[in-house]
Amino acid sequence: MRIxxxxxxxxxxxxGFQRLAPSHEPTIQGVLETALHRLTGAPVRVRGAGRTDAGVHALGQVIAFDSSWRHSLEDLQRALNALLPLDIAVWALGEAPPDFHPRxxxxxxxxxxxxxxxxWRDPFGRRLAWHVPRPLDVEAMRRAAALWVGRxxxxxxxRPPKGHNTVREVRRTAITADGEWVAFEIEADAxxxxxxxxxxxxxxxIGRGEQPPEVVAAYLGRPEAYPAHAPAPPYGLxxxxxxxxxxxxxxxxxFLSDSLRVLKDR
Incomplete structure (x- = not known):
């Protein structure tokens, strides 16, 4: 069955998530496939919903794989978590339609x-967030992020996958601030x-005042002007x-929200 x-x-x-070649390991996909092979005794191909880059994290990556597992799905989840390293956790699992593809x-x-x-830098969160010491104008950031909404x-x-265009539909953006933590969230079709x-x-x-919020609209009108900015570090994503x-x-x-709240309240 497909799971x-x-x-x-x-x-x-x-x-990153995607396994490309033996020299590219370790990857999330590679670790998952190795664990499933050990459990089932057969090679298992894992497909993911998103190909995260090196150093990028996930709260809800969705995967799918085929297995002839003969016990309960609860037992599969427990067994898989027992084999996986401590920095990977399977927190939900179920049966999928036989042709389901998460991407x-x-x-x-x-x-x-x-x-x-x-x-000052946070020695506990240095791998989990981008440290930006200068104060940020969160309202200016919100005005800018709102300009991305739409098609x-x-x-x-x-850059798109090979052979694809660069048109996407952003459904929503949100910027939240909680003390010294600022989170930018975005939902899109791809x-x-x-x-x-x-x-x-x-x-x-924009939050530092180095550019106005309207710079977003300017780059939306110039899709050939890649890159609009050097990318932020991967470990904040x-x-x-x-x-x-x-x-x-x-x-x-x-996971992360609760951990940060505990640290902040102490």
Whole structure:
């Protein structure tokens, strides 16, 4: 049967999600396939909803694979988590339609970029957020991010897969500030390579007062002007989740939010 699973991972130790070649390891896909091979005794191909880059994290990456597992799905989830390293966790799992494909069928994807806006670096969060010490104008950042909503040519903000165009539809953007933490969240039908990281870097430049919010509209009108900005570091980026018509994925557990809240309140 085909099985879907929702996983979280801290991507620091990995060279991205997708397995490309033995010399490219370790990858999230490679580690998952090795664990499933050990469990089932047969090679297993894992497909993912998003091909996150090296150092990028995930709260709700969606994967799918075929297996002849003969026990309960609860047992499979427990066994898989027992084999996986501590920086990868399977937090939901279920049976999928036999032709389900997590990348091709995704109706929308959600990414979040996390910024630590304290004056001094955070030694505990250095792999989980981009440290930006200068104060940020969050309202200016919100005005800028709102300009991305809609169907536009985002060619200035990222590169497409080979043979694809650069038109995407952004469904929503949100910027939240909680003390010294600032999060940029964006939902779209699909994303270009480095698109969210370039957007995050531009938002920081706007928040610092180095560029006006209207620069977003200017680059939307010039899709050939790639890159609109050098991308932000990968370690602040999180793949939050994907939405589907044929399967229902629960909301990710609040792993990161709860951890940061505990640290902040002490």
């Amino acid at each position: 879907w699973a929702a996983i979280a991972y801290e991507g620091t130790a990995y060279r 091709r069928e995704a109706q929308a994807r959600v990414y979040r970029y996390l910024i630590y806006n304290g004056p 536009h040519d985002f060619g200035a903000f990222g 994303f270009l390579y480095h698109m969210v990281r370039i957007m995050a870097a531009m938002l920081v430049a 999180y793949f939050v989740g994907a939405r589907y018509d044929r399967i229902s994925i629960p909301s990710p557990p609040q």
